[in-house]
Amino acid sequence: MAAHDAHAIHATTPADSGRRVFEVEARALQAVAARIDGAFTQACERILAGRGRVVCTGMGKSGHIARKIAATLASTGTPAFYVHPGEAGHGDLGMVTDADVVLALSYSGESDEILMLLPVLKRQGNVLLAMTGRPQSTLAQAADVHLDISVPEEACPLHLAPTSSTTASLAMGDALAVALLEARGFTSDDFARSHPAGALGRRLLLHISDVMHVGDDVPRVGGDATLDEALLEISRKRLGVTAVVDGDGHLLGLYTDGDLRRTLADRSIDVRATRITEVMTRDPVTIGADALAVEAARLMETRKINALLVLDAQRRVVGALNIHDLLRARVV
Structure with a gap:
């Protein structure tokens, strides 16, 4: 016992x-x-x-x-x-x-x-x-x-x-x-250079230029385009947005899928006759090609948007990306 x-x-x-x-x-x-x-x-x-x-x-x-x-x-x-x-x-x-x-x-x-x-x-x-x-x-x-x-x-x-x-x-x-x-x-950049295959390396080394769409893959229409032409461009490029540019490629505005829903709520708008400049967002959120991809993710999260246009120093549209591009790159 x-x-x-x-x-x-x-x-x-x-x-x-x-x-x-x-x-x-x-x-x-x-x-x-x-x-x-x-x-x-x-x-x-x-x-x-x-x-x-x-x-x-x-x-x-x-x-x-x-x-x-x-x-x-x-x-x-x-x-x-x-x-x-x-x-x-x-x-x-x-x-x-x-x-x-x-x-x-x-x-x-x-x-x-x-x-x-x-x-x-x-x-x-x-x-x-x-x-x-x-x-x-x-x-x-x-x-x-x-x-x-x-x-x-x-x-x-x-x-x-x-x-x-x-x-x-x-x-x-x-x-x-x-x-x-x-x-x-x-620095964190030094750390990323020795971890290029890791998640941190991708977040710290990957730039917008590495993931953005360029050239003909960038959705854009001229300032004289009609709303239905802009919608066709959005559908064709599949990024959910289109840039509106002048003859030299400078940004005039942005039109998105979300804008379309708001536009269609106004039954007085004729999509074939309405100019895109009448309904576009004139001062959209943009980013530079040299920025880190993680900055784009942060912008999208804080501004509650799904896509960004990429501009050069002269505000010419040089690229575009959306949240799916960042997901594919495993930045988010």
């Missing part, structure tokens, strides 16, 4: 276990954040002064974190890549040049595969940055700069599986990447 009671006392629900992990790891992050000091600044300065790349390395779980840190650095303006320390000892160390900064992760600071590389790195003259949980470890003592990522406890109740320590390592890597990003003046 006593054994049964003891078991009941220690029993927890999965939700209890999950919350405890968050609590333990949050305390670990706070402890590591409190140690962001001169060593962190030195690490950033060494990387910024480097002529090469940041080579991240680590074994086991630390290796997974090192790979993620390398990816984050590379995507935020600091050229970086990951090298497996075991493979490095069998030839991959040739990927590391004397201009590179090496960032080695090992919570114990005693990973044999990493320690084996130290003499070669030292002889080659590489700057060595280390992340460990033991400032007195072999790796920490050999490093030019040591970042202490020791944590009060692992979230694993057996104190075996790396949990809080890997979270702390990842957060320290993120802190380095962000500090370097800000020091370099890295």
Whole structure:
């Protein structure tokens, strides 16, 4: 009976276990954040002064974190890549040049595969940055700069599986990447250039000129056109609008499907006799070809419209697009 009671006392629900992990790891992050000091600044300065790349390395779980840190650095303006320390000892160390900064992760600071590389790195003259949980470890003592990522406890109740320590390592890597990003003046445009296939890249790199209709595909009629001629042009070009232009292509106005509904409500209007200039919108919302496509999406959303005309500096109509063009380009 006593054994049964003891078991009941220690029993927890999965939700209890999950919350405890968050609590333990949050305390670990706070402890590591409190140690962001001169060593962190030195690490950033060494990387910024480097002529090469940041080579991240680590074994086991630390290796997974090192790979993620390398990816984050590379995507935020600091050229970086990951090298497996075991493979490095069998030839991959040739990927590391004397201009590179090496960032080695090992919570114990005693990973044999990493320690084996130290003499070669030292002889080659590489700057060595280390992340460990033991400032007195072999790796920490050999490093030019040591970042202490020791944590009060692992979230694993057996104190075996790396949990809080890997979270702390990842957060320290993120802190380095962000500090370097800000020091370099890295912008959203820079980020987009390294992510051209992603949604963010499309939003930040795609311009109106990349998605707009041009030439004969642009719906337009002259100022002397009748309403039924304008409707024919709207139907033919299938953008839901037509530009109204003068003889030199300068914008006079715009007529849309929505305008048509309002026009037909006025039974006194003869679509064959009415000039388009009598019913068009004279000051429509427009955009330039150099603007980002995401700006067009924002304009359409705020102004509650489905299409835009594209003008050049002389207010000549050079293109047109609608919401479907932005959807196809996956801007929205």
